[in-house]
Amino acid sequence: MVSRSEIERLKLEADTIMTRYQEVEQALEQARNEDGEHWETEEIEMTLETPHGEEIDVALDLHANPARNAQARYDQVAELEAERERRQQIADQLDPLPADPVAYLICYHLDAVEGNYPKSIAGHLDAERSQVRALCKEMEQSGLLERVESGTVKQRRVKAKMADEVRQHHTYYRLSRDGDHLLRFLSEREGKVNVLRHLPDGKAIVQRLSRTGSDSPRTTAAEWEMEFEYVRHLYRALRHVGLLMQCDSETQSATDRTYYATTETGDDVLEAVEDRP
Incomplete structure (x- = not known):
């Protein structure tokens, strides 16, 4: 700051x-x-x-x-x-979290597995390896993640080839106690309110969908002249938080296969953010 x-x-x-x-x-x-x-x-x-x-x-x-x-x-x-x-x-709970949608996705991914390494995480999230590696290091330093010995890691609920196999030569990460607390905070209404202050463009996305109806990341990226990958990760992060949901669209095209709309919680949280000074 x-x-x-x-x-x-x-x-x-x-x-x-x-x-x-x-x-x-x-x-x-x-x-x-x-x-x-x-x-x-x-x-x-x-x-x-x-x-x-x-x-x-x-x-x-x-x-x-x-x-x-x-x-x-x-x-x-x-x-x-x-x-x-x-x-x-922004509540103190979000201070250690990088204001990057991929950082949110990493936390939710690691919540679903007992541990994983950056290369594998990047594959699951369809994100750049270098970005994931840097974010993992940053969140380790801020206390949200912790390194674990590869011999103690056993992945669960990961739909990937040889999902239970532990690769000994990688640095594995898992959520720390603070990371667990962070996700619990994000599940609360006040946590969701603060996400729209913390995540750049998050509020704008929820406003767009709340006012115009369902939309796709590709369409949003094109109209706002933003990188598609960034917008796609932003939509996914907001869905994990509970502010957006995937939906069908009557105008769905071959290139836009994933559409999103606001949830009732998303509309409620947006109203709270707009009403507060």
Whole structure:
């Protein structure tokens, strides 16, 4: 999460630029009439006196006037503060979980088996091995997963060839006690409410289906110009949480074989999120 000091720094830069408007304008105009490396970076750096009488170094967009340089910082401050507010509203239980739909899917997969290794997990989830491997390591560090000795692992309810065979040369993971608690939290209403704050684009997906009816990941990805694999994993994660369900569609095509709609819980949770400040 971005620090409060970083936000305050951006505010101070913006306020200083506006306070020293004429000085900044003259420096920009002079730079535009001179040769130099600033034409490669399209920025100039200068030291200004803040409204508090202290010196501060700022980098200025060569092609923007002082007001636009300041406004760019104010806009960034607004975005960062909104993100901080969003993160602060998320219950502590979701803090260790990466805001990635594949991370959710890994947890639900490991809940169905006693242990598995990243390559196999990636195959079951149809996800990139490198992404799964990185997420497993991150969740191990945050305490949601734990490594287990391969000799103690026996997979269950996994529909794969040689599902009960343990491959000795892989790093196996399983849910830790904290991971179990996380999934229990996600089964509760408050957990589902916080998923829509935690999972990027999760709220937008539920809103879309709640207002327009069933849809497919492929159609959503095309209309929103997003990667299909990301959207597909997002739909699947929201289904596991209980906010979406698979359904049939009268307009179903050969390329769109999986459609989703909101559940009653999904509609209820969406209303709760929209009603809260």
